[in-house]
Amino acid sequence: MDTNPAPSSERSDFLREIVAADLRSGLHQSVVTRFPPEPNGYLHIGHAKSICLNFGIAEEFAGRCHLRFDDTNPIKEEQEYIDSIEADVHWLGFDWGEHLYFASDYFEQLYEWAIHLIKTGRAYVDDLSADETREHRGTLTEPGRESPWRSRPAEENLDLLARMRAGEFGDGARVLRARIDMASPNINLRDPVLYRIVHAEHPRTGDAWCIYPTYDFAHGQSDAIEGITHSICTLEFQDHRPLYDWFIENLPVPSRPRQYEFARLNLTHTVLSKRVLLRLVNERHVRGWDDPRMPTLSGLRRRGFPAEGIRDFAAMIGVARADSVVEVEMLHHAVRDVLNRTALRRFAVLNPLKVVIENYPQDAVEEIEATNNPEDPSAGSRHVPFTRELWIEREDFMEDPPKKFFRLAPGREVRLRSAYFVTCNEVVKDVDGNVTELRCTYDPSTRGGSAPDGRRPKATLHWVSTAHAVPAEVRLYDHLFRNPYPGADGRDLFEDLNPDSETVLRNCFVEPSLAGLPVGQTVQFERLGYFCPDVDSAPSAPVFNRTLTLRDAWAKLQAQGRHGTT
Ligand code: ATP
Numbered sequence: 001m002d003t004n005p006a007p008s009s010e011r012s013d014f015l016r017e018i019v020a021a022d023l024r025s026g027l028h029q030s031v032v033t034r035f036p037p038e039p040n041g042y043l044h045i046g047h048a049k050s051i052c053l054n055f056g057i058a059e060e061f062a063g064r065c066h067l068r069f070d071d072t073n074p075i076k077e078e079q080e081y082i083d084s085i086e087a088d089v090h091w092l093g094f095d096w097g098e099h100l101y102f103a104s105d106y107f108e109q110l111y112e113w114a115i116h117l118i119k120t121g122r123a124y125v126d127d128l129s130a131d132e133t134r135e136h137r138g139t140l141t142e143p144g145r146e147s148p149w150r151s152r153p154a155e156e157n158l159d160l161l162a163r164m165r166a167g168e169f170g171d172g173a174r175v176l177r178a179r180i181d182m183a184s185p186n187i188n189l190r191d192p193v194l195y196r197i198v199h200a201e202h203p204r205t206g207d208a209w210c211i212y213p214t215y216d217f218a219h220g221q222s223d224a225i226e227g228i229t230h231s232i233c234t235l236e237f238q239d240h241r242p243l244y245d246w247f248i249e250n251l252p253v254p255s256r257p258r259q260y261e262f263a264r265l266n267l268t269h270t271v272l273s274k275r276v277l278l279r280l281v282n283e284r285h286v287r288g289w290d291d292p293r294m295p296t297l298s299g300l301r302r303r304g305f306p307a308e309g310i311r312d313f314a315a316m317i318g319v320a321r322a323d324s325v326v327e328v329e330m331l332h333h334a335v336r337d338v339l340n341r342t343a344l345r346r347f348a349v350l351n352p353l354k355v356v357i358e359n360y361p362q363d364a365v366e367e368i369e370a371t372n373n374p375e376d377p378s379a380g381s382r383h384v385p386f387t388r389e390l391w392i393e394r395e396d397f398m399e400d401p402p403k404k405f406f407r408l409a410p411g412r413e414v415r416l417r418s419a420y421f422v423t424c425n426e427v428v429k430d431v432d433g434n435v436t437e438l439r440c441t442y443d444p445s446t447r448g449g450s451a452p453d454g455r456r457p458k459a460t461l462h463w464v465s466t467a468h469a470v471p472a473e474v475r476l477y478d479h480l481f482r483n484p485y486p487g488a489d490g491r492d493l494f495e496d497l498n499p500d501s502e503t504v505l506r507n508c509f510v511e512p513s514l515a516g517l518p519v520g521q522t523v524q525f526e527r528l529g530y531f532c533p534d535v536d537s538a539p540s541a542p543v544f545n546r547t548l549t550l551r552d553a554w555a556k557l558q559a560q561g562r563h564g565t566t
C-alpha cells in the first residue's frame with residue numbers, strides 16, 4: 001500500500017503530468033525547477049507565464065524553484081535589470097527563498113568542464129573568423145565542413161584555452177568549440193561554440209574573465225549543479241535539447257536534469273521581445289521600461305494591473321506544446337475580474353461640465369454616504385461632499401438628445417449617484433454657443449438616491465462637488481500597437497505603433513478621498529473604468545492611469561463564439 005503518496009497538483013497539463021509521474025515512479029524524490037532570466041531587460045508578461053509555471057509547479061508539488069540569472073553575456077547585462085527582475089518576481093507573488101543563483105557563480109566549474117572536454121577529445125580551439133565559421137556551418141539542407149583546426153592536439157588546445165582566459169587574444173580571435181558532428185542534421189550539434197572571447201566588464205565578476213561560456217554550455221550544467229529535476233523552457237530550445245543532453249552525458253556533472261519545452265506566450269497587439277522593448281525605450285516611443293503601455297511587469301504594475309490578475313491569466317491560458325496567439329482581451333478579462341471584486345468605487349469627472357442646483361442652499365455641504373464596493377459589503381462606505389455646484393461628465397448631457405440617450409437633457413430628471421434626483425431647467429452657453437453650465441433643481445425627498453413615490457430616472461450619473469474637487473491629470477491608454485499582429489506581412493513593426501496609444505487629460509476632477517491614494521492602488525471611477533495613481537503624482541496634483549475601461553471585450557468575443565486564442 002502507498003502510505004506516502006507523492007504530492008500532486010489540482011491543475012493538469014502535460015508538464016504537471018510528467019512531474020507527477022516522475023515523483024510517483026520515484027525517479028525524483030522532490031521536484032526542483034528554476035526560472036532563468038537573462039538580465040538584459042525587464043521581465044514581461046511572457047516571462048510571467050514561465051514564472052507562474054516554474055514556481056507554480058514547485059509550490060503545488062512541494063518542491064522548490066530557483067531564481068537563476070543567466071548572466072553569460074556581459075555586453076548586454078546590467079545590475080539595474082537584475083534588481084528589477086528580483087522585484088518583479090516578488091511582486092508577482094513568488095519567493096525563491098535562499099535559492100538565488102547566477103550562472104556566473106559557476107564560471108570556474110564550467111571552465112574546468114571545458115578542460116575535461118578537451119582532455120577527452122570533445123572540444124577544440126578554433127581560429128576561424130566569424131565569417132569563415134558561418135560559411136563552414138552549412139545549411140539545413142547541406143552538411144557543414146570541418147574546421148582545419150578541428151584535430152588540434154589536446155595539449156595545444158589546453159594551452160590556447162589558458163591563453164584565451166589570460167587575455168592574450170582580442171575579441172572574437174578564437175573560440176572553444178565542442179567536437180560533435182559537422183554533418184549532423186541538427187545545426188546545434190555542428191561543433192557548437194562553448195566559449196567566446198569578450199573583453200567586457202561583467203556586472204558580477206568584473207574583469208576576472210575575458211572568456212564567457214555560451215548559453216548552451218552554461219545552462220544545462222548550471223541545472224545539474226543546482227540539482228534541477230525539470231528544466232522547463234520555451235519551444236525554440238527544442239532543437240538545443242540534444243546538445244543539452246550531450247553535455248550532461250559527456251561531463252562528470254553531479255545530477256541529470258532533463259529539459260522540457262512549452263509554447264511561449266504570444267499576445268495580440270503586443271510585442272514580447274526584449275530587443276524590441278529596449279528599442280521602444282531607447283527611441284522614446286514610451287516613457288520607459290515601466291510605461292503603462294509596455295507589456296513589462298513593471299509597466300502593467302504601474303498601469304494598475306494586480307499581480308493576482310496576471311496569475312489568474314496564466315492559469316487561464318494553461319500550458320501547451322503548440323504555439324498560439326492569445327487575445328490581449330483575455331488578459332484584460334482576468335484583470336477586470338479581480339478589480340471588480342477588489343477595487344473601491346470612487347467618483348471622478350474626466351470632462352467636466354458645471355451643474356448649479358438652484359434650489360439647494362448656497363453654503364450647505366452635505367456628507368453623502370456612498371458604497372465603496374457593491375461586490376464586497378465588507379469594504380464599507382465613505383462620505384462624499386455634496387454642494388450646490390457640481391461637476392458632471394460633459395458626455396452625460398445633450399441639449400437635443402436622440403431617442404436612446406437617457407441621460408441629462410433639458411426638462412429631464414436623472415439620479416446623481418447616492419445623492420438626489422435633479423432636473424435640468426436651463427442651459428447656459430458662452431458667446432460661441434458652447435454649453436458652459438446647467439441650471440438644475442433637486443428633489444429634497446430623494447436623498448440617498450430613491451424617491452418616496454417609487455419613480456426611477458433612467459440614468460444615474462456620477463458627480464463631484466466643485467468646491468471639494470481635486471484637480472487631476474488622467475492618462476488614457478490604448479493598444480501600443482494598433483495591429484493585432486504587429487509587423488505581420490513583412491511590415492516594419494514600428495509602423496504598427498498606435499499614434500493614439502496615450503491620451504492625456506489635464507482638466508479632470510476627482511473626489512477628495514482620492515487626493516492621497518497610494519501609488520499603485522487601483523480604484524474604479526464609477527461608470528468610467530479602473531484607474532490608479534501614477535508615480536508622477538504630486539500630493540496636491542494627482543496623476544491617474546486608466547488601467548482598463550469597464551467594457552469587457554473578451555466576454556463579448558466569447559459570446560460571439562470566438563475563442564480566447566487564435
Ligand atoms: P529574448 O527576448 O532576448 O529572446 P527571452 O525572452 O528568452 O529573451 P530570457 O531572460 O532568456 O528572455 O527568458 C527567461 C525565461 O522566460 C526563459 O526560460 C524563457 O523561455 C521564458 N520566456 C521568455 N519569453 C517567454 C514568453 N513569451 N512566454 C513564455 N515564456 C517565456
Ligand code: MG
Pocket residue numbers: 038
Ligand atoms: Mg532567452
